[in-house]
Amino acid sequence: MxxxxxxxxxxxxxxxxxxxxxxxxxxxxxxxxxxxxxxxxxxxxxxxxxxxxxxxxxxxxxxxxxxxxxxxxxxFKILGASWAVARALARRFGGDMLPDFELLQPELRGKPILISATDGNHGRAVAHVARTLGLPARIFLPAGAAPARSRALREEGAEVRIVNGDYDDAVARAARFAEKCGGLLVQDTVVDGQSDVPSDIVHGxxxxxxxxxxxxxxxxxxxxxxxxxxxxxxxxxxxxxxxxxxxxxxxxxxxxxxxxxxxxxxxxxxxxxxxxxxxxxxxxxxxxxxxxxxxxxxxxxxxxxxxxxxxxxxxxxxxxxxxxxxxxxxxxxxxxxxxxxxxxxxxxxxxxxxxxxxxxxxxxxxxxxxxxxxxxxxxxxxxxx
Ligand SMILES: Cc1ncc(COP(=O)(O)O)c(C=O)c1O
CATH class of the missing domain: 3.40.50.1100 (Rossmann fold)
Structure with missing residues (x-):
């Protein structure tokens, strides 16, 4: 020792x-x-x-x-991502009932796309939740992330984008993309004043x-x-x-x-x-x-x-x-x-x-x-x- x-x-x-x-x-x-x-x-x-x-x-x-x-x-990150996605979907579809993921999947019919920036673990959790719900996922990684981390994201079925910049740049890119396509940004930090999702991640x-x-x-x-x-x-x-x-x-x-x-x-x-x-x-x-x-x-x-x-x-x-x-x-x-x-x-x-x-x-x-x-x-x- x-x-x-x-x-x-x-x-x-x-x-x-x-x-x-x-x-x-x-x-x-x-x-x-x-x-x-x-x-x-x-x-x-x-x-x-x-x-x-x-x-x-x-x-x-x-x-x-x-x-x-x-x-x-x-x-541990899946604790935050799963709870925040469940809550965001409940908000989006107008209910406050927290759905079981298994019951929810057929209702969603592949929408919305889940989007996040990550150093690895959070994005992998988001990609995993997306796969469980039959949703697409796009995950943004900062330049220089270990190849094992992008591989793990792809294995979860996510589309991966490497951003020429650091983690903060990746967050900005993910937010822009979410706004453009109407997807659900599942970010563990506040972006443009949006605090519902990060607050739910903290609770998760x-x-x-x-x-x-x-x-x-x-x-x-x-x-x-x-x-x-x-x-x-x-x-x-x-x-x-x-x-x-x-x-x-x-x-x-x-x-x-x-x-x-x-x-x-x-x-x-x-x-x-x-x-x-x-x-x-x-x-x-x-x-x-x-x-x-x-x-x-x-x-x-x-x-x-x-x-x-x-x-x-x-x-x-x-x-x-x-x-x-x-x-x-x-x-x-x-x-x-x-x-x-x-x-x-x-x-x-x-x-x-x-x-x-x-x-x-x-x-x-x-x-x-x-x-x-x-x-x-x-x-x-x-x-x-
Ligand atoms: C393994 C691991 N530990 C701790 C943390 C820190 O958590 P937070 O970003 O909420 O401070 C992270 C964040 O990605 C992580 O991946």
Whole structure:
């Protein structure tokens, strides 16, 4: 388990000065969980206890929610995409009943087309939902996306377009196309002020946290939850769940981003959303977003205790550590552990003290994907020198 770098890895850590200690969120209910339970492939994903990882990092316990097989896909994103599409179709066809996908398919007769931009996982989830409903899908990817990611989209039956630009450019292209053809844009970030779909995506992810609570009934509450941040929708879900007014014991929340795409940390520094220029690529493709979503940011700003921006090498160490513990966690999936390593043995010491991290702390991480890029995964888990 000793996997150390001789040089300190570049990283950034921030205590969030904007944190609102009085924040209390309303409940979004549990209808998304009921909807997901009705999907034929539904099973709660495992919540794993990793005592060897906890011992190595000197904390009380480490639990990991393993999303490497969620409704038949290797990432958690289908929770948001399926719920948001169900809700959008209900709105479009004038009902508030949430349809079972199986009943809905014959009614739709192949319309509308589902459209999205993606770094990989969200678009794959949208394509999968489209296929389940017998709908066409067109998915826009930023330039330089791993070939395995576009292959997976095509295997789901989606038409793929590679955009000459970054993730934000791909989002703009997807939105233009949706407007032109009257399709349904299933984007996990706000575009042109449209917040219904991203808001439903945030709610869809609540199923993951409700499952965690169910698996932990009667056990001590978590003291710290590490959440990866791309556009910030998952982080907004974490705020809605853990800052809910009825939550007896609230954990500290720390966001983890790649060092070259740390748009939330940048927003924390400037007190407002900034669009980062495209930097060097990161292996954490799902987190490579230059702009935090305008719907998510106010919630993250008020609800998170701090932010960490980690280096790819730190994430590879985390992937290897999880691999040794028997968990397959992809680049974006292992970022939570990379953040915990940074808190314990890297440059996050002050932030660790701020959130009271210590030998009795119960820590939760979300392994949000499995080996979504098998080639990249294989290379990363090879021991570095
Ligand atoms: C595997 C994985 N983890 C985490 C995230 C971050 O989620 P969000 O973009 O909602 O911040 C993503 C986003 O695509 C992802 O693919």
């Amino acid at each position: 000793n996997d150390h770098c001789s040089e300190p890895l570049p990283a950034m850590a921030r205590i969030n000065p904007h944190r609102d200690l009085l924040l209390e969120c309303d409940s979004a209910g549990k209808s998304m969980l009921e909807f997901h339970r009705r999907l034929p492939a539904y099973m709660p994903t495992p919540l794993l206890n990793l005592p060897t990882v906890a011992a190595r990092l000197g904390v009380g316990s480490v639990h990991l929610k393993d999303e490497s097989n969620r409704l038949g896909l290797p990432a 992810y609540l199923t993951l946290f409700l499952e965690i609570d169910a698996a932990r009934t009667g056990q001590p509450a978590f003291d710290l939850v590490l959440v990866q941040i791309g556009v910030g929708s998952l982080a907004a879900t974490a705020v809605q769940h853990y800052r809910f007014r009825g939550m007896a014991q609230q954990p500290a929340l720390i966001g983890v981003e790649p060092i070259h795409a740390a748009s939330t940390l940048a927003a924390c520094d400037s007190g407002r959303i900034v669009r980062l220029p495209q930097g060097p690529r990161t292996i954490m493709a799902g987190l490579e977003c230059g702009t935090v979503c305008e719907l998510a940011w106010p919630q993250i700003r008020d609800g998170f205790d701090g932010f960490l921006a980690v280096h790819d090498e730190r994430t590879k160490m985390a992937m290897r550590c999880l691999h040794e513990a028997g968990v397959v966690s992809g680049e974006s999936g292992a970022a939570g552990l990379a953040g915990l390593m940074e808190l314990v043995e890297g440059s996050g010491g002050e932030l660790a003290r701020h959130v009271g991290l210590g030998a009795n702390s119960n820590v939760l991480m979300l392994s949000t994907e499995g080996a979504t890029d098998p080639e990249g995964y294989g290379a990363a888990i090879q021991k570095g020198d």
